[in-house]
Each structure stands twice: as structure tokens, then as C-alpha cells.
Amino acid sequence: MDFAGTDAAEKATYSTLTALMYRACEPIDDDTSVLARVVGCSVRTFKKSLEQLIRKKLILQLENGNLWSVQIEEELKNCNENLNRLSERAIKAANTKRNKQKDNSSREHDEVMTTSSRGHDNIMMSSSRQHINNNIYNKKLKLSF
Missing domain, CATH: 1.20.5 (Single alpha-helices involved in coiled-coils or other helix-helix interfaces)
Structure with a gap:
């Protein structure tokens, strides 16, 4: 932004108004007394600065009176x-x-x-072989007379 030929009040007004617009993400209400207080100047100085900014097309005054950039x-x-x-x-x-x-x-x-299944299969096969071997050796002969 080129501020050549603007006084301190205009710079403060522009900076403050644009900060308010960024915060709101929308046009701001033109409540002159509130905005003058926020800028830190008198209502008369604020109005004069705002008129200059509108004339330079840095600030737009919308049909509903709101201010925007x-x-x-x-x-x-x-x-x-x-x-x-x-x-x-x-x-x-x-x-x-x-x-x-x-x-x-x-x-x-x-x-x-897969690993768990292989381990389980190995244990089951080992247990089964052991069981079969035990059955082979534990058979008792039945004698009939």
C-alpha cells in the first residue's frame, strides 16, 4: 500500500479498519463513534480520515453502509x-x-x-506321535483261559 501523502490519522484509520476486517472476514459496520475510539482519535478526525480513504478507494463504503476493502x-x-x-x-x-x-x-x-499356526501344528504332531507311541507300549495283553 502506498501511503505517500497520507497523515498519521489516515494511516492509523486504514490499519485499524483493515485489521478489523481481517478479524471479521467480512465488511464491518460503520459505527463512527466506536471505530473512532478503536482507532484512537476523535470522531471528527476519524470521519475526515475515512473520507480520504474512501476517496482514494482504499476503503469502500457499501450500499448498506458497511466498510470493506x-x-x-x-x-x-x-x-x-x-x-x-x-x-x-x-x-x-x-x-x-x-x-x-x-x-x-x-x-x-x-x-x-502363519508362524503361530506352524508352531501349533508342530506341537500337535509331536503330541500326537507321543500319544501313539504311548498307546503302542501300554497295551496290556489279555489272556483268556
């Missing part, structure tokens, strides 16, 4: 576009990470289950 509108629009773009990227990255974790988790689960 085209520059702020453009910056807020660009900011929202950038946020949307970054949000889309973040969502894609999160989905990719979640899918990768699911794939890794499934593989790890399969490996654990």
Missing part, C-alpha cells in the same frame, strides 16, 4: 483457496498413510498367524 477480499479469497488446496493434500496424504498401515498390518497379521 477489495484488497482484503482478494487476500481472504486467496487464503481460502490455499487452505482448501492444502487441506485436500493433507486428506490424500492421510488416506495414503492409513492404507499403507492397513496393508502392513495385514501382512504382519498374516505372518504372525
Whole structure:
């Protein structure tokens, strides 16, 4: 912003009004007495500064009387576009990470289950062999007379 030829009151008025617009993300009410107090000057000085800013087209007075700045509108629009773009990227990255974790988790689960199953099978086979061997040697002969 080029402030050549503006006095301190105009600079303070412009800075304060634009800060209020950024905070609200919308046009602000033209409540002269409140805005003059926020800027830190008299109502008369505020009105004079505001008229100069409107004449220089740094501040617009809308049909409903609210105050707005085209520059702020453009910056807020660009900011929202950038946020949307970054949000889309973040969502894609999160989905990719979640899918990768699911794939890794499934593989790890399969490996654990395979290893566990092999161990279980070996124990069962060993136990079964032992049981068969015990049955072979524990048979009692029945003698009939």
C-alpha cells in the first residue's frame, strides 16, 4: 500500500479498519463513534480520515453502509483457496498413510498367524506321535483261559 501523502490519522484509520476486517472476514459496520475510539482519535478526525480513504478507494463504503476493502477480499479469497488446496493434500496424504498401515498390518497379521499356526501344528504332531507311541507300549495283553 502506498501511503505517500497520507497523515498519521489516515494511516492509523486504514490499519485499524483493515485489521478489523481481517478479524471479521467480512465488511464491518460503520459505527463512527466506536471505530473512532478503536482507532484512537476523535470522531471528527476519524470521519475526515475515512473520507480520504474512501476517496482514494482504499476503503469502500457499501450500499448498506458497511466498510470493506477489495484488497482484503482478494487476500481472504486467496487464503481460502490455499487452505482448501492444502487441506485436500493433507486428506490424500492421510488416506495414503492409513492404507499403507492397513496393508502392513495385514501382512504382519498374516505372518504372525502363519508362524503361530506352524508352531501349533508342530506341537500337535509331536503330541500326537507321543500319544501313539504311548498307546503302542501300554497295551496290556489279555489272556483268556
